[in-house]
Each structure stands twice: as C-alpha cells, then as structure tokens.
Amino acid sequence: MSKLNKTVLLFLIFAAVAVVLNFVLSGFSVTPGALFYEKPGRFTGLISPYYYSVMILLCINVILSVSLALLNGFTGLFTMGHAGFMAIGAYTSASVVYFLLPTAPFFIQLIAGALAAGAFSGLVGFFIGTSSLRLNGDYLGMVTLGFSEIIRIILLNIDAVGGARGFSDIPVYMNLGSVLLITVITIMVIKRIRDGRLGRAMLAIKENEMAANMMGINPLNIKVKAFVISSFMAGMAGSFFAHSEGYLSTQTFSFAKSFEVIAMNVVGGLGSLSGAIMGAGILTVLPEALRKVQDITGVDLRMVIYALTMVLIMILRPQGLMGNKEWKWLSSK
C-alpha cells in the first residue's frame, strides 16, 4: 500500500473512532450535532462533565506543546511567546463567530473560526518571525515574550472584544471526539514534517546553523517556515480553547501561559515529540490531580509542586523524561 493510502486509511480509522466516541459519550444519540461537533447536553454517567473538560483542555495543551516542540525542540529556536499566538487565535476565532457568523450552522462556525484563527496567527507569526529571526538564544526568547505581551495589552485595549471585562457569550461547541481527532492530526502532521525534508533541515539548523548553511540549507527560510507552522497550530489551539470555555480573558494569555507550554516541552524532553505530548499530559493532569491534595491540606500547593517539578527535573534529569527517544508509533523508522 502506498504511503498516501496508508495515511488516508489511518485518518479514516481515527475519524471513525472519534465519531464512535462522540456517539457513546453523548448517550447514544445519532443526530449529526452529537456525532460531530456538539458538546453533550447531558452526561450519561460514563464520564463526568469535569473530566470531560479536563480531557478537552488536555488535547488543547497537547496541540500547543507539539507546535512549540517544532520551534523549540526541532529547530532550536527558543521562543517565549506561544501564549500570544494562542491569544490571537482565540480572539480571532471568537470574533469571527460572534460578529460575522452568528447564525451560521455550528459546523461552519467551527471550521471558519479555526481556519481564520490559524491563518491570522500564522500571518502574525510570519511578521514576528521575519523581523526577529536574526537574533538567537535568549534574545529571541525575550523578543517573542515582548511581542506576546504587546499582543495581550492591545487585546486588553480593544473594547469590541470585551477589553478588561473579558470576551463572554462565545458559542460553545467543542466536543471531545472532534478535538481528539484534530489533536491526532496535528501530531501526525508534525511527525511527518519532522521526518521529511523540512524537518531534517530544521534538525540540521538546530545542531549547527553555520554548517547547515554550508550544506545549502537557507536557515532563515526554514526558521520562518517553522515559525509560521507553529503559530498556525497555536492559533488553532487558541480557537478550540475559546469555543470550549465560552469566555476569554486576556489574563489567561499572560507570559505564565507561555512558560507553561515551555515547561511541558522541557519536562517531556526538548527535541522529542513523544516528550512534548507526555509533558503536556503530565502538566495538565498534575495540577488537576493535586486538587485532591488541596482538599486535604486546605492550602493551594498545586502551583508550588508544579514549579518544584520543573526545577527538580532540570537539575536531576536535564534531558527531560523522554530524553531524545520517541515512542514507537512516533519514531522516524
């Protein structure tokens, strides 16, 4: 079977799994809304609404984490502005749906919102990328942090999207099956980029930019591509976030969020796709799991443990949990 057919088949299998999952979680309902895009109106006891939303958050964090892995892990560009791209995506998608397509069917809203979010975020990523890529190391990190904060402050000052009050009444229509499907697609796309010509060029730049240049790779070109792809995906993640929460506040997208995504990459292992997924999983589930600890002790230890984990992993296992390894289904062979 050719490679393309295999990919299509894999996609169909995942899509089927997603539909079946939606079918089961919505209490065996067969309306198109329940199967494809609606959040279940009632939960049938298979899963509690709380776990349902944690799972959606997990998927969004995985998308963010793997898209940052493309920049941080594979191309070696240390950026600290992922929250900014996510913010652009979230607000773009919410505005498109809220102002332009308020009466369109959910399905159209979902696709238009996500694509607009990705496209606009990618465009901003292109401009930030082309302007700041002659810097490297910490300086690039600082510039992207600066851009991300400026994006946040501009959003804070736009009254149409709520300003400091936050953007409320955004249509909610993310369901677990479709988010899961998109997450898997994102992971596969990044895996294929990594294993293809572009990905090898990225790795070469990360190892030694000067040598890669000598080999005929145009570092600037590859870096901008990495920037655009990564910000596109972060923007989409922002769109899903907006439509799963139904409410946006600029506070969510402060640099703490960027650091959180970086921490996911680092905990899992910089340069490993599996690590990025694992890190997103751990850092999403850990704070939620620690809520129980908070109930017992009465103090909010979650963020302290979270920060401590970050420091301890850096000191005791600097290469991250996965190191450079990949899970079998994500390895390049």
Added chain:
Amino acid sequence: MNEFIQHTINGLALGSIYALVALGYTMVFGVLQLINFAHGDIFMVGSFVGLYFIRWFMPNVEPSLLTTIIVILVAMVGSATVGVIIEKFAYRPLRKAPRINILITAIGVSLLLEYGGQLIFGASPQFFPDILPRKQIDLGGAIYLDSNQVTIFLVSFVLMLVLQFLVFKTQFGRAMRAISHSLETANLIGINVNKVILITFIIGSSLAGAAGVLYGVAYPKIDPLLGLLPGLKAFIAAVLGGIGNVTGAVIGAILLGLSETYVAGYISSTYRDALAFLILILVLLLRPAGLLGTKKIEKV
C-alpha cells in the same frame, strides 16, 4: 511645563527603583550569561521581609528616616539569603548545563517564589506600613517633591556609589569583571569562580531587597506577584543599557522610568506596560548590544 517637571520627578523615582533591580540582573548576566528570571521575585521577597520585620519587631515605631534605613538593611539581608539559597541549590548544579536549561530553571525558581509566596504570605495584597514621615515639599508652581521620593533618590544613590566602588576598586570587583570576560580563563588564573558568583548574587539580591522596601514605601500595597512586572521591566532596562554593563543598567532604568511616566501622563496609562516591551523589541532588533554595550562577533 510644571506638569512636565512633576512627571520627570516621578519618573526619576520610578527609574531609581528599576535601577536597583536592573543592577542585579546585569551583574548576574555578566558573570553567568544567565537571565535570572527569579530576580524580580527576590525584589518581592525584600518587600515582604521588610513588611514582616516591621510587623513583628517594631509594630508601633515612629516613622522616621532611621527606621526606613533599618528596614532596608534587614530586607537586604533577607533577600541576599534567598539569593544565596537559589544560587547554591538551583543554579550551581547546572553550571555546565546548556544555557536553555538554566534559563528554564530560573523560570521555575521564579514560579516557585511567586506561588510559595502566595502560600506563605497569602495571595491578597497587604498594606505596607508607613515607616517614613509623609511630607510634601512644595517646589512652587504646583510641583511637589514627596518625602519618599527624596528617600528613594538618597538610598539608591548611596547604594549605587557603594556598588561602583565594589565593582571598580576592589579585588572582588576585578575578579568579577574577569569572570564576565571569560569564566574559564578566570578559573585558570586562580580566581575562585564559585565564590565570586556567590558574592555577585549576594550583592545583586541585596540591592533588589532594598528596592523592594523602597517600592513598598512608595506604592504601599504589596502582594506575592508584585515582582513580576517590575522584574521584567528592570530586565528590559538592563537590556536597554546594554546587559552586563553596570552603568548602562542605571541609565537604561532611568530612561525607562521617565518614558513610562510620560506615557502614563500624556498618552494613556493602559499602554504603560506595552511601552516597556516595545522598547525591548526595538532595542533587540536595532541595537541588540544596548546603548552602552559592545557588539560581540561570532567566530566560526
């Protein structure tokens, strides 16, 4: 015109506080090439050490300059202790690790101090007690010089003079400058690198601690996340002046303090925070070495 002079005085006071914090950033960057993200939180620790010292040991004290100076000294010791602990347990084990790992550790330490601070001090803002007699000196034409601004100028000026002496006139200063040229070579010629780095952290952290108390006196509402923005802005000031350059940090901080006050006064206070980041981006894109820095050429 009078309004402009008033803004200038306020801006200089704000800039002086930034300068004290920026000096710590720039010195640590000089010796370790590390953006010490936790530095803003050490500034916060200084503020809280001052607050709790007043609360526990001198609750009914008369506001006076002497009291303020005592509190500042105590806060300096407290912050320096935290700085030493961070250096020993978080940064020293990573001395040979890639820079990105140390940077991430610094972010982790910063988060740890913020949320640990919320755990210990509580998340809600607390009022910094009045330890300085509130007086306004009328300079004529509706221009006022506040007593806490005078104190800020005095204290930061004295501390900067002391620092200038330490860095340029002492054996330690010479060792520190040698390390900032090349850590390996300094090690080879017999400089105790770890000791000098530790002293650098002590000096930088105690300056931040002093700034923390001055900040509490000027803006008497403090909370554990207080260090975030002033910390970032002080870092931006250090970059503006040329990171690693002691004089540059002071100049950058004063410029940043002034321009922030002008923007808040004449344009809009909501864009005040954006200005600092805009300056950061412009400096890094147009002149990455900063105003006083020297350009490094990458050799193959």
